[in-house]
Amino acid sequence: MYVVEYQTWIFLSRFLACLLCTLVVRSIKLAAMEKIVNRSLERGYLVTDEVFEALVIIGFSLDSPAFYTVCESFDQKKNGRFRLDDFISLCIFLQSARNMFDSFDTAKQGRVTLDLNQFVYCTANCRIKYIESKR
Incomplete structure (x- = not known):
């Protein structure tokens, strides 16, 4: 029979509780995302509110101006679908933009300062990744 020390038992209990919480949260997020995707597949499109909800679920919390601007640029028919x-x-x-931002946010403060060359580099790089994703 194997005897576990008390401290080891506490550590394992906390670890398993955290793991369980993570799995539950992921399960809830997955179920919410599945609902959104199913609605999209049934109708053939997502509406703006569903796009916002889905982005929040997957970890993008944009303010209104950023959200509506990015939506406008990806709404090909300009009809909110x-x-x-x-x-x-x-x-x-968005993931490409986040990765680029994070590469400049070395202090992890959520803010960066860019000169014009860095800004052009960032936007062009995000555009290249977007164009590559369309192929």
Whole structure:
């Protein structure tokens, strides 16, 4: 028979509780995202509110001006309806933008200072990644 020390038992209990909480949260997020995707597949598109909800679920919390600007740039027909491939392209763009931002936010403060060359580099790089995702 194997005897576990008290401190080890406490550590394992806390670890398993954290793991369980993480799995529950992921399960809830997955279920919410699945509902949104199913609505999209049934109708053939997502509306702006569903895009916002889905972005929050996957970890993008944009303010209103940023959200509506990015939506406007990915809403091909300008009718507030996003096909699933448009939504995926939007997500790829946002992830690319986040990765680029994080590379300049070395202090992890949520703010960066860019000169014009750095700004052009960032925007061009995000655009290249977006164009590559469309191929």
